[in-house]
Amino acid sequence: MRAARWIGAALLAFAAGVAVAQEIPRSVPPEAAPTGAAKLPHVVLMSMGGTIASRATDRLNITNYGGPGVPRVDPQDWIHDLPELAYIARVTTEDFRAPPGRAAGSEIYDDLVVVARRLNELAREPDVDGIVVTHGTNIMAEVAFYMNLVVKTHKPIVFVGSQRPWTGLSGDGPLNLYNAVRVAASKDAWNKGVLHCMNQNINAARDVMKTSAYRMQTFKGVDVGPLGFADPDRVVFYREPLRRHTFNSEFAGRAYPQVPDVEVAYGYQEAPGYLIDAMVAHGAQGVVIDGIGAGSATASQTEAIKRAQAKGVVVVMTTRTRSGRVQMTPRRAESHIVAGDNLQPEKARLLLQLALTKTHDIKEVQRIFDEY
Amino acid sequence: MKIRFAVCMALLLQGLAFAGERAWAADALPKVRLFTTGGTIQSRASNRDKLMEYNDGPRVTPSELIADLPELAAVADVSYTEISNVGSGNIDTDKLLALARSVNAWLAQPDAAGAVVTHGTATLEETAYFLNLVIRSAKPVVVVGAMHPFSAISRDGPMNLYNSVRVAASREAAGQGVMVLLNDEIDAARDVTKNNTYRVDTFVSRDLGPIGFADSDRIVFYRRSLKRHTSASEFDVGNLKALPKVDIVYGYQEADRAAIDALIAAGARGIVLDDGATAFRDAVRDGQAKGAVFVQSDRKGSGRVLLSQAAAARGVVTADNLNAQKSRVLLRLALTKTSDPKEIQRMFNEY
Numbered sequence: 001m002r003a004a005r006w007i008g009a010a011l012l013a014f015a016a017g018v019a020v021a022q023e024i025p026r027s028v029p030p031e032a033a034p035t036g037a038a039k040l041p042h043v044v045l046m047s048m049g050g051t052i053a054s055r056a057t058d059r060l061n062i063t064n065y066g067g068p069g070v071p072r073v074d075p076q077d078w079i080h081d082l083p084e085l086a087y088i089a090r091v092t093t094e095d096f097r098a099p100p101g102r103a104a105g106s107e108i109y110d111d112l113v114v115v116a117r118r119l120n121e122l123a124r125e126p127d128v129d130g131i132v133v134t135h136g137t138n139i140m141a142e143v144a145f146y147m148n149l150v151v152k153t154h155k156p157i158v159f160v161g162s163q164r165p166w167t168g169l170s171g172d173g174p175l176n177l178y179n180a181v182r183v184a185a186s187k188d189a190w191n192k193g194v195l196h197c198m199n200q201n202i203n204a205a206r207d208v209m210k211t212s213a214y215r216m217q218t219f220k221g222v223d224v225g226p227l228g229f230a231d232p233d234r235v236v237f238y239r240e241p242l243r244r245h246t247f248n249s250e251f252a253g254r255a256y257p258q259v260p261d262v263e264v265a266y267g268y269q270e271a272p273g274y275l276i277d278a279m280v281a282h283g284a285q286g287v288v289i290d291g292i293g294a295g296s297a298t299a300s301q302t303e304a305i306k307r308a309q310a311k312g313v314v315v316v317m318t319t320r321t322r323s324g325r326v327q328m329t330p331r332r333a334e335s336h337i338v339a340g341d342n343l344q345p346e347k348a349r350l351l352l353q354l355a356l357t358k359t360h361d362i363k364e365v366q367r368i369f370d371e372y
Numbered sequence: 373m374k375i376r377f378a379v380c381m382a383l384l385l386q387g388l389a390f391a392g393e394r395a396w397a398a399d400a401l402p403k404v405r406l407f408t409t410g411g412t413i414q415s416r417a418s419n420r421d422k423l424m425e426y427n428d429g430p431r432v433t434p435s436e437l438i439a440d441l442p443e444l445a446a447v448a449d450v451s452y453t454e455i456s457n458v459g460s461g462n463i464d465t466d467k468l469l470a471l472a473r474s475v476n477a478w479l480a481q482p483d484a485a486g487a488v489v490t491h492g493t494a495t496l497e498e499t500a501y502f503l504n505l506v507i508r509s510a511k512p513v514v515v516v517g518a519m520h521p522f523s524a525i526s527r528d529g530p531m532n533l534y535n536s537v538r539v540a541a542s543r544e545a546a547g548q549g550v551m552v553l554l555n556d557e558i559d560a561a562r563d564v565t566k567n568n569t570y571r572v573d574t575f576v577s578r579d580l581g582p583i584g585f586a587d588s589d590r591i592v593f594y595r596r597s598l599k600r601h602t603s604a605s606e607f608d609v610g611n612l613k614a615l616p617k618v619d620i621v622y623g624y625q626e627a628d629r630a631a632i633d634a635l636i637a638a639g640a641r642g643i644v645l646d647d648g649a650t651a652f653r654d655a656v657r658d659g660q661a662k663g664a665v666f667v668q669s670d671r672k673g674s675g676r677v678l679l680s681q682a683a684a685a686r687g688v689v690t691a692d693n694l695n696a697q698k699s700r701v702l703l704r705l706a707l708t709k710t711s712d713p714k715e716i717q718r719m720f721n722e723y
Contacts (some may be wrong), residue, residue, distance in 0.1 A: 040382050150687060207594065215558065220626075221581060223581070223582070223585075223594070224579075224581045224582060224594045224595055225579065225580040225581025225582075226580060226584070227575065227595075229579075229676065231676055231678055232678055233676075233678040233679040234679065236676070236692075237598055238563070238579075238597065238598055238599060239583070239595040239596065239597060239598060240595065240598055241594065241595060242593050242594055242595060242596055243594060259413055325585065325587055325592070327587050327588055327589040328589045328590075329588075329589065339556070343594075
């Protein structure tokens, strides 16, 4: 099956006069399974695709990779390219990629439901010690945060991706994947919620954010930093997150096939309220205002917020500054707006969607935003 | 593994102990004591636009600090103990030991809620980490300073002090170890460092970031440190009158061995190498022959010195991501217990 695909790709590449790029340094595969391999932790490597699962025909192509005719990286290809994994874990693979042709970053909510259901199943399997999920980097932080809320587990779930395709010159994918498996296989990674590991940093799903379009150090915790590091000598943790997650999440352990529609309205000079009206007219039950500064709406937005609230819509305020908390103030409390703490609006949106499956009570939604 | 379990149990027990200790009634304010050592937060200049060389006015006394903040009366029942009133360059071992003993005695009182230590910012991180290793309580200890003197326009000291008392009085801060608070950010003593000579946002934890914030609506924590500290620490300075001499040698192009040799000759029992140099290698071996312990730190200020078999074979302890001045603090305390590099490496891995 895989061979056939490769031959197809090679023929296609040959016809085009180019070869699929090969950039990963050659490695001598282990001659036999390492001693004690059966006792190694079992890590499930789940592919949701992403740049880390993409190839190009030219190793300098790090912006316009993939596309029709260029074979993607199948989960088994990672195992083949990284024989070193056999020394740190028993890795099995699962393929949850979106169908070819759907652009990365355009995952639909149904995909999250399917993956969340599978992650909950895997978490319950006694033979599974940890899970790695690959994902495109554009929205992986919010997907990881969603799983952080809905998967009931003490085991490590590590999200990983890459900024350069698998074929890119000095690609970051192989080391990121290798390190993600190390973290998922680590006992120290238990009980810390869904993790994110790229560029050797281990971050908490709640706090990590993509901060640069192309740099490899793109993922950062803007307000609070990493929990630990995947360093060459060892995987090491310095911190644990204090917000509720996974085993301690009231949303965890069940599926949410449908969640209420929640949209995000950005704040800027003269931002109009009619965008909020349109969201509500379109059926939104919640609106996240990504407000200016400490979390403010324009006069026009404020009027629209009142109209929305009159229809039962729950409004959460975040800040476009991307750092710092939207605080609860007496004036905010009077206006019945939920303070979004320091969540990015895309994460506030997912939390509000889940919260609205339980309650439309502002105080209860505020409690949820204070605790998660 | 066994040790980690013991640490977890100790942390758990200290948390439980603290929950049982909270003695103040709902209508009584938590008792917070201010331990003052001096620093810019207690400096007064002749003019309010003096932001450097500002020590030409009388020092600010602890009672002035408190009188300056009547708002504290709504937060805590604040008392004070004056340890010293000096810049942080003049904090020495005697003062550190006196400070640790005073804070420990205060926190041992059942009705004490927490402690705040004022300190000059230049070596604040060292004192904070020292306390993090020797305070025998899970109650909050906050070390605070200021970048602008008491007398300056837009002085940062009062808000820093106000927030420090709030944190020291807060239940959420228990078990977090010793904290440093300036500029609304709560940092872990182990990880924080002074990062800028004059800006108010000088204190940062370069590798790990803050653990929480003192915001107007509430004190909020997002992280808990996994390293051993305070009541889970094995170090005790209760009966010590001195600490082993440990110094720091900086590494740079063509650094020679003279500094190491001189420190060994002067009686150093430990030396922290802040980065390496080829010429250090022989000096380290000779120093070790005289019983000195060497710790390898790194001048870059971020990232870990990895555990390496090569370093272990040379008997050199690697500092993890402790900077040189913090490595010195830990090595001094480690040397009160052992001079076995393997055992000291364990301590550097755990604290």
